[in-house]
Amino acid sequence: MRSISQKYQNFCLKRGTWSADEDQMLRAYIKRYGIWNWNEMPKAAGLSRSGKSCRLRWMNYLRPGIKRGNLSKEEVQTIIKLHEMLGNRWSTIAAKLPGRTDNEIKNFWNTYLRNRFNNNISNTAVQAPKLQGTSPVNDINENQHMEENVGSLESFGEPSFWDQPFSMEAQMCKVEDYGETYTDEMWVQELLSYPNASHNFECKQRNSSDIDVSLPTSPNILNSDEYSSNGTLPMSPIISTDNFSSSSSNPVNDFNENQHMVEIGSLESFGELSLWDHPFSMEAQLCKVEDYGETYTDQMWVQELLYY
DNA sequence: AAAAATACCAACCGCGGGATT
DNA sequence: GAATCCCGCGGTTGGTATTTT
Numbered sequence: 492m493r494s495i496s497q498k499y500q501n502f503c504l505k506r507g508t509w510s511a512d513e514d515q516m517l518r519a520y521i522k523r524y525g526i527w528n529w530n531e532m533p534k535a536a537g538l539s540r541s542g543k544s545c546r547l548r549w550m551n552y553l554r555p556g557i558k559r560g561n562l563s564k565e566e567v568q569t570i571i572k573l574h575e576m577l578g579n580r581w582s583t584i585a586a587k588l589p590g591r592t593d594n595e596i597k598n599f600w601n602t603y604l605r606n607r608f609n610n611n612i613s614n615t616a617v618q619a620p621k622l623q624g625t626s627p628v629n630d631i632n633e634n635q636h637m638e639e640n641v642g643s644l645e646s647f648g649e650p651s652f653w654d655q656p657f658s659m660e661a662q663m664c665k666v667e668d669y670g671e672t673y674t675d676e677m678w679v680q681e682l683l684s685y686p687n688a689s690h691n692f693e694c695k696q697r698n699s700s701d702i703d704v705s706l707p708t709s710p711n712i713l714n715s716d717e718y719s720s721n722g723t724l725p726m727s728p729i730i731s732t733d734n735f736s737s738s739s740s741n742p743v744n745d746f747n748e749n750q751h752m753v754e755i756g757s758l759e760s761f762g763e764l765s766l767w768d769h770p771f772s773m774e775a776q777l778c779k780v781e782d783y784g785e786t787y788t789d790q791m792w793v794q795e796l797l798y799y
Numbered sequence: 800a801a802a803a804a805t806a807c808c809a810a811c812c813g814c815g816g817g818a819t820t
Numbered sequence: 821g822a823a824t825c826c827c828g829c830g831g832t833t834g835g836t837a838t839t840t841t
Contacts, residue, residue, distance in 0.1 A: 508809070508835080530826070546827075547810065582829060597830075598808050804840070811833070819825075 505539040509548050513538060517545055518553050551592045558590030562599060570596055 520536035526549075529542035538545060551557070562570070566588055573584040581593035581600075588596065 544810075579830065593829075602807060806838070
């Protein structure tokens with residue numbers, strides 16, 4: 492239990508925005524002495540701040556290697572992909588984006604992406620994505636461009652996207668719910684480490700009733716009543732195959748195709764490439780295999796996927 | 800030009816997990 | 821095993837900037 496005097500001390504500590512002087516003091520102290528105890532360091536550094544505040548300031552702003560400024564198109568794509576896979580696991584997502592903090596990503600998501608999705612729930616008309624050849628996110632202040640691109644990731648229908656079950660990967664990430672030993676990270680790592688994943692993910696039919704997706708299964712999941720014994724997982728309604736028409740034409744006409752297009756078979760090489768070199772989610776890839784040729788870029792796929 | 804509304808983001812808070820005593 | 825400490829995470833708040841009316 493915290494002592495009363497400690498609470499009083501905390502009450503007396505400065506709060507709010509950090510000044511340049513405070514930044515300099517903290518930076519200089521850590522440069523000289525390193526990080527040893529966040530609760531004790533502020534006093535030693537002459538700062539009237541809580542250890543928590545110092546830690547946050549260091550981790551989110553002062554730490555070497557922190558990127559300031561706008562997120563690149565690739566970073567946004569990564570955020571979208573990983574959020575679909577992992578949900579609000581900001582620190583895990585941030586770990587895949589060097590120089591970006593969980594706080595920054597969380598703010599970005601809440602500001603640009605979540606609002607877009609929420610706003611679109613009330614829209615009954617689904618608009619076709621307006622794709623631009625240039626990256627909208629090179630200038631994050633250009634809200635119009637953001638809306639046209641990221642924002643055009645239109646409604647998933649109702650219930651809202653946030654009420655939908657996780658995607659297949661995310662469901663698999665949730666094996667922690669069924670066992671005590673697996674963490675999300677462990678499971679994601681294991682999933683991604685499959686050297687020949689294409690042997691494990693197989694989409695035989697486009698028809699939802701016929702779809703047969705076999706996935707590597709967690710030992711925990713095998714014992715769960717939630718899933719069949721062969722590890723077959725339910726399809727995410729987000730990407731319900733009902734939404735795909737076999738006659739779908741390419742809605743993307745003028746997209747700058749400068750994005751890396753990893754072949755569908757790149758699932759085979761998970762573990763060799765960085766995560767963001769990989770195509771979209773497994774489900775997306777599976778659909779992609781069936782419906783479209785080689786000309787689609789990742790972003791085009793994301794756009795179209797979310798457009799449905 | 801001024802007030803109101805909205806957007807953005809840095810910072811705070813509470814909680815939980817792991818380590819230590 | 822229980823209590824405590826420390827750290828990190830995710831949700832939320834509040835101040836500031838910008839845009840709209």
